[in-house]
Amino acid sequence: MQTAKTYCFWILVALGASAVALADDSQAWLERMNTALTTRNYDGVFSHWRGSRVETLRIIHRVQGGEVRERLVSLDGSEREFIRNGSEVTCYLPDKRVVLIEQRSKQDPLLGRLPKVDVGAAGFYETASLQRTRLMGRKTRLISVTPKDEYRYGYRLWIDETTAMPLKSQLCDGRGRVIEQMVFASLVLPATIPDTAFKPEVATNGFKWLRSNVGQDTMAMPILWAALRLPPGFRETARKSQVMPGGHEPVAHLVFTDGLASVSVFVESSPSAGGAASLEQVSGVTRVGSTSAFSTVVEGHRVTAVGEVPPSTVQFIAKAMKSQQAASFNPPQH
Numbered sequence: 001m002q003t004a005k006t007y008c009f010w011i012l013v014a015l016g017a018s019a020v021a022l023a024d025d026s027q028a029w030l031e032r033m034n035t036a037l038t039t040r041n042y043d044g045v046f047s048h049w050r051g052s053r054v055e056t057l058r059i060i061h062r063v064q065g066g067e068v069r070e071r072l073v074s075l076d077g078s079e080r081e082f083i084r085n086g087s088e089v090t091c092y093l094p095d096k097r098v099v100l101i102e103q104r105s106k107q108d109p110l111l112g113r114l115p116k117v118d119v120g121a122a123g124f125y126e127t128a129s130l131q132r133t134r135l136m137g138r139k140t141r142l143i144s145v146t147p148k149d150e151y152r153y154g155y156r157l158w159i160d161e162t163t164a165m166p167l168k169s170q171l172c173d174g175r176g177r178v179i180e181q182m183v184f185a186s187l188v189l190p191a192t193i194p195d196t197a198f199k200p201e202v203a204t205n206g207f208k209w210l211r212s213n214v215g216q217d218t219m220a221m222p223i224l225w226a227a228l229r230l231p232p233g234f235r236e237t238a239r240k241s242q243v244m245p246g247g248h249e250p251v252a253h254l255v256f257t258d259g260l261a262s263v264s265v266f267v268e269s270s271p272s273a274g275g276a277a278s279l280e281q282v283s284g285v286t287r288v289g290s291t292s293a294f295s296t297v298v299e300g301h302r303v304t305a306v307g308e309v310p311p312s313t314v315q316f317i318a319k320a321m322k323s324q325q326a327a328s329f330n331p332p333q334h
Contacts, residue, residue, distance in 0.1 A: 026127040026143045027117065032164035033157065034116045037109055039063055042165065043197070044187035045075070050180050050289035059111050062193040071198045072110040081200050082110055092202040099204055102212035112182070114166060115145045115155045121259030124148050124233040133158070135167045136184065145260075150174050151231040151313045152261045153290060163189060171290045173310070180290045212242060225252055225267050227320040231313055233258035256317060263307030263317050267298075285311045294318045 043060045056075045062068070070084040081092040084104065091100040117125050130142040138160050145155040154176070158168040165187060171180040227236065234256045241250035252267040286293045294314040295304040298321055305318035 026129040029129065029141050029143050029159050029164070030116055030127065030145070030157075033114065033159050033166055036164040037061075037111065037114065037166070038068075040163070040165070040189055041191065041193050042187060042189050043193065044184050046182055046184040046187075048180070048182050049178075056185075060193060060197050061109065061111070062197075064193075069198050070110045071200075073201070079202065081202055083198055083200060084110055085198075090200075092200050092204065092207075094202055097207050099207050099209045100212065101210070114157065114169060115260050117145060118259045120235075121233070124152065124258055125154070125260065130156075132161075135160075136187070138162065138167065140167055147174060149232065150310060151234075151316070152258060152309055153179065165189070171308075225254065225265075225321055225323050227254075227256065227265075227317055228322050229320050230256060231258075231316050234263070234317070237262075261307065261309050261313075263305055263309060263314055265317060265321060266302075266304045266306075267321065268302040268304075285315060287311055299323055 041062050043058075045056065045058050048055050048057060055077055058071075058073050058075055060071045062070070067086060068084070069086075070082075072082040074080045079094050083090045083092075087103050087105065089102050089104045089110075091098075091102070093100065115125075117127055124147065126144075126146045126148065128144045128146070130144055133140055133142055135158050139162070140158040140160055143155075143157045143159060145157075147154050154172045154174070156170040156172060157166050159165070160167050166182075167187065168183045169181070170178045172178055230236075235258075236254060237257050238253075238255040240253050242253055243250055249269055251269070252265075254265045254267075256263045256265065284295065290308045291306065292309055292311040292314045293304060293306045294311065295302065296318050297303070298318075301323070303318050303321050305314035307314055
């Protein structure tokens with residue numbers, strides 16, 4: 001009898017150790033994937049599903065001498081192109097006859113931000129290595145990232161075992177339903193990529209050129225803004241003021257994240273602060289694919305929250321925004 005109990009005990013220990021190993025394995029694959037996305041050269045064509053809309057795109061990514069260059073181009077539909085050189089992104093929008101130049105984080109690839117579960121996010125997501133399978137003739141690992149509450153989305157990723165590149169990714173809601181999906185049809189990892197690969201094909205004659213100007217830190221503005229409360233796990237990580245394309249007055253921009261999902265909040269000092277691209281055009285809750293937006297008026301200011309999160313999350317954060325005088329406001333330390 002004692003022998004049977006001992007045997008059962010060690011079986012349970014082994015099962016527990018196996019579960020831990022799978023969790024550790026899934027985290028390691030996510031880290032390898034994000035390293036591959038930011039450090040490798042690659043050129044691929046993929047399909048992007050957002051609701052009932054499907055678009056075919058080409059992504060070119062090069063790291064040379066420590067500098068990152070990228071080009072994302074729509075192969076059907078809008079013919080839009082996005083070219084990144086370091087932290088500057090130039091957006092060619094033929095359907096609007098506009099070229100928009102903006103600043104973006106060097107750690108934010110044009111392919112999109114795929115999950116990287118850091119220490120802060122680990123308490124709000126569960127990761128698992130589900131199975132090994134084949135895709136595009138390659139062996140892949142299927143990794144899941146599942147949210148523990150309704151304030152964030154989850155992922156399923158098919159990661160190439162050889163290159164650690166994501167060959168397929170799905171963004172899922174709390175019930176596991178697919179909201180967006182990306183699937184590569186072809187993907188090569190060349191040793192070198194010429195400069196000519198980053199030249200736009202769009203003819204910009206007659207286009208309007210706009211630049212998103214980043215101004216001084218929002219801390220220096222007479223009125224400061226903060227969220228009185230946030231969904232579990234979310235924290236403020238950035239604040240600045242910027243002039244929106246076509247506008248003249250600065251708009252306060254705050255960023256909140258749980259370490260994986262992020263929400264941007266824009267506060268307009270007046271209805272015309274955003275000019276032609278005014279955020280005032282957004283009213284109530286809107287959702288396009290995985291991106292949710294909620295706009296409301298707080299203390300006479302237009303407050304808009306936008307993020308790749310459920311609608312309830314942007315609504316929660318926007319409604320929690322309040323202004324405080326600089327003399328009485330102590331900004332959170334990061």
